[in-house]
Amino acid sequence: MAKPPILDCPTVIIGGGIVGLCLAWFLAEEGVEVAVLDDGTDAGTTANAGSLHVQIQSRLIRRFPELLPGVEAALPMYPLAVRHWQRLTKLLPTDIDLRLTGGLMVAEDEEQLDFLRTKAARERTLGLEVEILDRRALDRIAPYLGPAVVGAERCASEGKVDPLAANTAIAAATRAAGVVLHRGTRVLAITPDGAGYALQTAAGMVQARRLVIAAGAGTGALLAPLGVHVPTAAEPLHMNVTEPAAPLIGHLVQHAERMITMKQLATGQLVIGGGWPARAGSAYRPPEVLRTSLAGNLGLAVHIVPEVARARLLRSWAGINTTTDGRSVLGPVPERPGIFMALPGDAGYTLGPLVARLVADHMLGRRPELDLDAYTADRFRAAAPAA
Template sequence: MTYDCAIVGAGVMGCSTALFLARAGMRVVLLDRGEICREASGVNAGTLTMQMTRAALVPYALRAHEMWLRMPEWCDGRGVLATACPGLSVAFTPHEAAMLEERATARRAAGAPIELISGTAAQAIEPGLADGVRLAGHCPIDGFTSAYLTGLAFRGALLNAGVTLLENTPVGGVDGRFELATPAGSVSATRLVLAGGVWLQDMAAWLGVSLPIKVLVNQLVVTERMPTVMRTVLGVASGLLSLKQYANGTVLIGGGWQGVGDRARGGLAVKPESFLGNIRLAAHTVPALRDARVVRSWLGLEAETADALPVIGPVPGIDNAWTIGSVHSGYTSGPYMGKILAQAITGQPPELPLFPMERL
């Protein structure tokens, strides 16, 4: 069978695109070299935040935030334990305060309801916060998910919509219009979507396109279960910390501290100095974390373009070929990005503009 659309890469953006295309009546095949949402989409911090989202992406993140919270309604009853809660971004130093004020102003202009408040006001919202906060950004509509559930949530909805799901099926290249080479044989489609995250650079090369993608090897840490020590999504204006506590009591510590790895080999090893810096900053920000024991630390690859905005739209010069992905903090806006790409592919005007490749 020749499919109406083949999507290579089954992260959150690829899954969302596939789901909305199938519901629009297309015959869709979704391929991944592993299992769905088991790379960046399944191992990230699950943060749904406006305060870590670039101003240009705030309108997309606001719509995606609502999609995450209502996921069971559009994903056949399945969700990712999405939790809505306030978000705080705090500044301990004058430099961080200036950074926070500048970024909060830009994000507020883009539609994020961020208010600058004093350290005392921040402690009233988050009693576990340390003393010494000079300034804080408060956003009432942040939140988080259990990211490891993302693939489980999408799988049933994709199959119910008629998507052919080919997991553990690496694509070695694309020939003709469009013949995808796999170990099990070729897969044919009249449209192609490349949704490869950090591997989008290699996928674009199949079509003769040069698309530089930076690879971040982010470390994350999770603690044992402990009494409630925070009620918000908490970050530091420098961007080196994100904290959240789940319903089972575990605390997830992130912030983009880098580990060892690359595009070809994946995440290889945790850097001890990054690990220590991350947990020390966490304990400085929420002193109760000094009593926590760490359960484990792991790595996840994150893709980023030169301007940290996504690549969503047609491939220049190649009819019916599209890309989606490779944006810093892309999990937050992921399901909405897939929705608007599906609109464009089916000939509808996207609700919000895409992000064309030509700029890169």
């Protein structure tokens, strides 16, 4: 005789990153009974830098040019996403160090500045407020930048949160709303079962009527056996944080050509990342820091902001980012009634609360603030491998 399920819940969310947690919280607040299953291994949410991105990241244009059309189409999401973070902070039990002091994407020569001029012109046509600053203007607002910098693109609506503080506060709010978080629970398979789905986990069977896939890089593998194609890939990335330093960097700093993001938390700690690679782990093993990324990332940080050399490195780590086609994958899966997608596009931490709100509104029978039709998994159908 089949064993009874270890959990039977009307709505189950697979994935307890920023998206899964916010979505569970928003649904529970409206009286939906919801549980979150998370294997606790590969969340970009626990590894990320807390940058709130609005302008298109140069790393994306240069490394993944094929993703650009999708990213451009989704550009209006980013200023809206930052506004959702502003709303969220007011609901959270503790401060998360949200500061929207603007972002600077710096250039070191005329060619890079031209790249930024072209990018800014394109972004303006897509509705972003951005401007190009020369070195004199930068000296007034960002004197910490080193002599190598000749100009920058400024996007006033960019900023940051402290991701550790934000994740802690969001998890607390989610629990307070009555959501049960099942950490360390990996979903091995999803099977249609009557009017819902049966989820096979190592601990036993879980029964759900409605299912949300907020599983980041694990999404593609979960859906493929159901005949739904979502091409997620895991991208292991490197991060660093220093010990507290005197106030130095007031903006979110990026580079026109090279991989760097830098910012300073209210604690004084400098957070340095920007997409340097890490070594992929294996199942249940996290990715590992590469010495070359450690040296390259920190060397570049000191080159752009020389005072960074005085700060002491506290910790370096690696985590898994998820890539698809640059655009979020959201909303119902028509061929699998009861399954909903909640996968943010590029800069997924920035998008997390917005994406969760859009999917929650759809599931609650409301019209989301953005039309989800442009974001469904349908767009991958033509590229699905033959069954």
